[in-house]
């Protein structure tokens with residue numbers, strides 16, 4: 382796997398997206414948002430891989446995973462007109478199937494092919510399972526960081542707009558009411574990930590996204606969180622209750638300590 386193969390995959394992917402173009406303008410908007418998301422996840426991946434000092438092969442594999450991580454979104458939307466997995470299919474598993482059925486990676490050695498397919502299939506799991514082999518683990522950690530960083534970008538752009546103007550799927554259909562759920566703030570305080578099924582309000586969803594910061598794997602990703610003002614932007618829009626203040630204080634301290642220990646290392 383090298384940069385030339387990656388260039389071929391980029392062209393293949395843009396043709397694949399064109400083949401899944403929608404007739405309806407709003408549907409096509411959704412398709413293009415996922416295409417833009419993919420390109421940004423690739424860009425985040427390049428930066429993290431460079432800062433981690435990955436070699437050319439590992440960096441090319443990482444970017445291939447980024448390029449194909451959401452490939453299942455296109456047939457998912459084509460068939461079900463939704464990006465919500467709970468209402469349709471697991472888009473990560475569907476993506477792995479697309480790669481295999483269309484023989485996209487046929488020119489790669491079998492080990493690299495299975496590494497990419499397995500990582501795509503795993504990219505959206507709630508928590509990574511134990512016992513993964515080292516290469517899958519590295520690639521899965523990388524794509525999950527790069528993906529989260531772009532989900533925050535998309536969400537922060539939405540926060541600049543009135544929720545009434547948000548695309549229907551963006552807020553997961555959650556009410557924009559002033560409260561948040563105690564269970565969600567408890568999870569954030571305990572540094573635990575929040576399940577989508579426990580969300581009751583849009584504030585819960587914002588707290589869930591703040592909890593993702595504890596799930597980041599690499600210092601370059603944390604640096605990007607700080608550069609992009611993710612904590613400030615998200616926390617400015619949640620109610621400033623004492624519990625929220627306490628949980629956010631812990632989160633800020635966690636980031637500062639992690640980054641300070643990286644600099645010292």
Ligand SMILES: [Fe+2]
Nearest residue numbers: 450451504505
């Ligand atoms: Fe995804």
